[in-house]
Amino acid sequence: MALHQIARDALEEIKAIEGTSVTEGHEAEILAAIDKAMHRAMEVCCREHAEVVDEHLDHSRGVARQINEETERRRKLLIANLSALR
Numbered sequence: 001m002a003l004h005q006i007a008r009d010a011l012e013e014i015k016a017i018e019g020t021s022v023t024e025g026h027e028a029e030i031l032a033a034i035d036k037a038m039h040r041a042m043e044v045c046c047r048e049h050a051e052v053v054d055e056h057l058d059h060s061r062g063v064a065r066q067i068n069e070e071t072e073r074r075r076k077l078l079i080a081n082l083s084a085l086r
Contacts, residue, residue: 003041010037 013033017026 003044006037006040010034
């Protein structure tokens, strides 16, 4: 769910609360609607950040693999050069 939709849903909930003409607990209901919207928004943000983190991890794994391959290639060259010197 998009963040703007979460905000619209919260607004509709608040409008519905205000329309009930209930004064006692009215503030608590509005705060609960806002709190619920904030939690939904945080879930959306967490999912989006998790996707970004996953992309960075994939990239990091690829770079690490390249570094390991290059290190292994250079190690083999060094061993070959040392063997040739003997």
